[in-house]
Amino acid sequence: MKFFVDTAETADIADLSAMGLIDGVTTNPSLIAKSGRDFKTVIAEICKLVDGPVSAEVAAMDYATMIKEGRVLAKIAPNVAVKVPLTIDGLKVCRALRADGIMVNVTLCFSANQALLAAKAGASFISPFIGRLDDIHLDGMELIREIRTIYDNYGFETEILAASIRTANHIRECALAGADVATAPAGILKGLSQHPLTDKGLQQFAADWAKTGQSIL
Numbered sequence: 001m002k003f004f005v006d007t008a009e010t011a012d013i014a015d016l017s018a019m020g021l022i023d024g025v026t027t028n029p030s031l032i033a034k035s036g037r038d039f040k041t042v043i044a045e046i047c048k049l050v051d052g053p054v055s056a057e058v059a060a061m062d063y064a065t066m067i068k069e070g071r072v073l074a075k076i077a078p079n080v081a082v083k084v085p086l087t088i089d090g091l092k093v094c095r096a097l098r099a100d101g102i103m104v105n106v107t108l109c110f111s112a113n114q115a116l117l118a119a120k121a122g123a124s125f126i127s128p129f130i131g132r133l134d135d136i137h138l139d140g141m142e143l144i145r146e147i148r149t150i151y152d153n154y155g156f157e158t159e160i161l162a163a164s165i166r167t168a169n170h171i172r173e174c175a176l177a178g179a180d181v182a183t184a185p186a187g188i189l190k191g192l193s194q195h196p197l198t199d200k201g202l203q204q205f206a207a208d209w210a211k212t213g214q215s216i217l
């Protein structure tokens with residue numbers, strides 16, 4: 001399973017990249033606005049920090065403008081994955097950019113039927129939003145399981161990029177459900193290492209080691 005970090009903060013990306021924890025990055029207009037920085041400059045910086053796909057989202061909603069924006073974004077670096085919305089125009093843009101060999105991430109997916117359309121449009125990634133479905137009392141993880149089954153039934157190569165991940169438990173469940181990628185905020189990825197019994201055990205070992213009076217070095 002691949003981990004992407006869902007952020008536009010380059011310091012967090014550099015940190016996680018140095019730890020060998022991430023395989024790519026996802027951004028969206030909200031994360032770019034939060035960073036307060038120039039969109040294309042940030043994407044160029046991120047693309048230098050990681051080798052894997054870096055999702056950069058178009059801003060327009062109509063085919064003609066989205067395709068122009070997508071081509072501009074794709075020129076920033078070879079590892080840019082252009083992010084387009086799951087609309088009819090977005091799917092047309094997906095098909096056209098994929099024909100040019102550009103990676104495409106189809107975003108704002110909330111149903112298995114939407115995911116099926118994205119795969120048929122040749123998407124590199126489909127982004128089902130787990131947390132936002134949970135927010136409205138639906139089952140985000142069930143969507144991941146449904147897409148996995150459908151893609152496996154027909155041999156679609158589109159990767160399931162589970163997004164809108166809010167908890168460490170979401171990551172565990174995504175891994176069990178067979179998502180290809182999980183994208184999550186830096187804090188959640190780092191938090192995966194934490195367990196109270198690890199901390200407790202470490203304290204006990206340190207105390208017992210001190211009793212031996214020995215030194216390894």
Ligand code: G3P
Pocket residue numbers: 006026027028129131132163164165183
């Ligand atoms: O990048 C899209 C997604 O991860 C957004 O998450 O928490 O705003 O629903 P969230």
